[in-house]
Amino acid sequence: MILKRDAAFVQWIITGLAICLSFFVLYYAVFGSVIAMKQRAIVLLLSFVLCFLIYPAVKKQQERLSIVDVLLVMLSVAVTVYIVIHFESFILRAGSTTTMDMIMGSAAIFLVLESARRTIGWALPLIALFFMLYATFGHYLPGMFGHNGYSFSRMIHHLYLTTEGIFGTALGVAATFxxxxxxxxxxxxxxxxxxxxxxxxxxxxxxxxxxxxxxxxxxxxxxxxxxxxxxxxxxxxxxxxxxxxxxxxxxxxxxxxxxxxxxxxxxxxxxxxxxxxxxxxxxxxxxxxxxxxxxxxxxxxxxxxxxxxxxxxxxxxxxxxxxxxxxxxxxxxxxxxxxxxxxxxxxxxxxxxxxxxxxxxxxxxxxxxxxxxxxxxxxxxxxxxxxxxxxxAVTSVSIVSATACAGMIIGVVSLTGLGLKFTDFVISFAQGHILIGLILTMVASIVLGMSLPTVATYIVLSVLTAPALEQLGVPIFAAHLFILYFGVFADITPPVALASYAASGIAKCSPMAASFKTLRVALIGFLIPFLFVYFPALLWQGSIIEIIIATVTAILAIIAIAASLNGYFIAKTTWLQRILLLASGGMLIVSEWITDVIGLIVLVFVYGWQRYQKNH
Structure with missing residues (x-):
C-alpha cells in the first residue's frame, strides 16, 4: 500500500504532532519544569518527525511517503528518547562513551544532516561534514590550523551527549524564544x-x-x-x-x-x-x-x-x-x-x-x-x-533543523579550538587594520548567507570572525550586528538574491535585473554596518551629545548620497552637483568635526544652487 503525504490519515498525524509541539514549547515557557537538554530533545524529536513526514527525500517523491521516511521517523524517536531517558546517567558516567551511545550518536548526526538537507538544502550539511572531517583529520594539516585530531567516539560524545553540539545554545534558542x-x-x-x-x-x-x-x-x-x-x-x-x-x-x-x-x-x-x-x-x-x-x-x-x-x-x-x-x-x-x-x-x-x-x-x-x-x-x-x-510548528521545523546542524559546527569549533586559530589568522591578515577585517567578514557573511539561512550564517560567523573583529578593536555589539547585517543582505545581493527573485516573480520582470536594481536601491544600507562600527554612538554607546551628532551626520550623509545616486535633490542634478553631493556624504561619514562642517557646507551650497536654478 502506497501512503501519500496529503492523505487524510497522514495530515491528521502532522496536525496532531504540530499542535503537540506548539503546546509543549508554550508549556515549557510558562512553567519551565523540564531540564533544558530534555526539552531540546523533545522539540527535536517532534521536529524530526514532522520533517520526514512533510519534506520528501527527493522531489520525485513529493507526493509519496516512502518506507525510508517511516524508518527515519522511527529512528528519530529512538535517538531523542534515548537522551530523555538516559540523561542523568550521562552525567554520572563523567565523559565515558558506551557502544549504544556511539550508535545513537551516529544516528542522531545523520538525522540532523538529513533533516537540514531536506529543509534548507545541501550547503549547511556539507559545511557541517567538512568541520567534522576537520576534527577527525586535523593532525594531517600543517601550520596554524593543524591540531592533534580527535577520535570518532570523542566527537560523538561532544556533539550528542553534551550541550556543546546538537543540543547547544543555538537549538535551545530555536526551541524557546x-x-x-x-x-x-x-x-x-x-x-x-x-x-x-x-x-x-x-x-x-x-x-x-x-x-x-x-x-x-x-x-x-x-x-x-x-x-x-x-x-x-x-x-x-x-x-x-x-x-x-x-x-x-x-x-x-x-x-x-x-x-x-x-x-x-x-x-x-x-x-x-x-x-x-x-x-x-x-x-x-x-x-x-x-x-x-x-x-x-x-x-x-x-x-x-x-x-x-x-x-x-x-x-x-x-x-x-x-x-x-x-x-x-x-x-x-x-x-x-x-x-x-x-x-x-x-x-x-x-x-x-x-x-x-x-x-x-x-x-x-x-x-x-x-x-x-x-x-x-x-x-x-x-x-x-x-x-x-x-x-x-511547521515553519519552525527548518529553523530547528538548521540550528541543530549549526550546533554541530559550533561543537567542532569548541572541541578543536578553531575559533582562536581563525581569529589569529584574520588578525595577522588584517595587520591591525579594522577595515580589512571588516571587509573579510562582510564577504564571508554575504557568501555564507547566499547558501545558508540568516540564523545559520550568524551562528557560524559569530564563533569564527566576531572574536577576530573584537581583538581588532571593534565593540562587541558592533561586531555581532555587523555579521548579522551582511548575512541578511545576502538575500538581496546578486547573483543569489532570493528576496529579489521572489519579488521579480510578482512584478513579472527579469530576476537578475530585479536583483541588480535591488542592490542599487539598498546600496546606502550596505554602508550602515561600517558606520556603526566606526561610530559606536549609533548603537547608543556614548554620551547623549555623541549620539545626537552621530545620528544627525548619518542622516545628512544618507540624504546627500541618495540625492547623488538618484540624480535628484530638489531638482534634477548636474554631474557636478552629483559629485559634490557624493563628496558631502563622504565627508559627513568621516568621524572628524572639520569634515562634518565641510560636508554640511557643501550640502547647503548644492541645496541653495538648486533652489536658485529652480526659481530662475
Missing part, C-alpha cells in the same frame, strides 16, 4: 493583523509622492520584523504593494527592488528581528533588550535610506501618490487596530523590565488572544487556532 515568536506571528497573521498594518501604512504614506513604494517600506518593515523571513515577507506584502507601484508608474524592476529591499530589512528591525537576535543575546550573555536598543538606530537609518531613494526617484520621474478617495483615514484605521497594537506594546514593556524574551513572547501571545476577542472580525475560532498552532 524563536518558536514562541513564530507562534506569535502566526496568531497575529490569522487575526487579520497583516491587513491592519497594510492599511496603516497606506493611511500614513499613500498620498505622498510615490506613495505605494513608501507603503511597501512601512508595511514590509512592520511585518518583516515579526515574520523574520525576507522571502515570506516579499510574498506576504508584495502581492499588494508591487501591483500598486506598477499602477502609478514605477517600472516592474524598480517595484520588485523596493519590495525586496524593504522586506529584507525586517530581519534587522526591532523588536523581534527574526531569530538571529535572540541567539545573539544568548551568545553575548546580555539581556535581549540591550540588542533591541543597540539595533534601533541602524535599522531606522536603513529604512530612511530606502525612503529617500523612493521619494527622490518618484520626484524625478513625476510620480504622485494614491488618489485621496482610495486612502483610509489614519485616525479610523489606528483605533480600529488597537487590539493588534496591544500585544506589540506589551512585548516592549516586558522586555523593558528586563524579563526574558521567552516571557515577553508568551505574554504577548496571551494578550493577543485576549485582544482578538474584542472585535468579531479579529476573533479566532477553533479552526483558526489549530491552523495557527500548526503553521508555527
Amino acid at each position: 524563536v518558536f514562541l515568536f513564530i507562534l506569535f506571528g502566526a496568531f497575529l497573521e490569522r487575526s487579520g493583523a497583516s491587513k491592519y498594518f497594510m492599511d496603516l501604512a497606506i493611511s500614513l504614506t499613500g498620498k505622498s509622492k510615490g506613495g505605494p513604494a513608501k507603503i511597501s517600506i512601512f508595511a514590509s518593515g512592520l511585518m518583516g520584523s515579526i515574520s523574520g523571513s525576507s522571502i515570506a515577507n516579499v510574498v506576504g506584502t508584495g502581492t499588494f504593494t508591487i501591483p500598486l507601484m506598477k499602477k502609478i508608474g514605477y517600472k516592474p524592476t524598480y517595484a520588485a527592488a523596493v519590495e525586496a529591499s524593504a522586506s529584507t530589512g525586517g530581519q534587522i528591525m526591532p523588536p523581534i528581528m527574526g531569530a538571529s537576535a535572540f541567539i545573539m543575546a544568548e551568545m553575548l550573555g546580555v539581556p535581549y533588550m540591550d540588542i533591541v536598543v543597540a539595533a534601533i538606530l541602524p535599522a531606522i537609518l536603513y529604512y530612511l535610506s530606502l525612503y529617500m531613494n523612493v521619494h527622490l526617484e518618484a520626484a524625478k520621474i513625476g510620480l504622485e501618490g494614491i488618489p485621496e478617495a482610495q486612502i483610509p483615514k489614519f485616525r479610523k484605521i489606528f483605533f480600529q487596530g488597537l487590539p493588534f497594537l496591544a500585544p506589540m506594546a506589551m512585548i516592549f514593556i516586558v522586555l523593558f523590565t528586563g524579563a526574558s524574551p521567552m516571557k515577553a513572547a508568551y505574554i504577548g501571545i496571551f494578550v493577543l488572544l485576549a485582544a482578538s476577542l474584542i472585535k468579531k472580525s479579529s476573533r479566532m475560532n477553533v479552526k483558526t487556532l489549530v491552523s495557527s498552532l500548526k503553521d508555527a
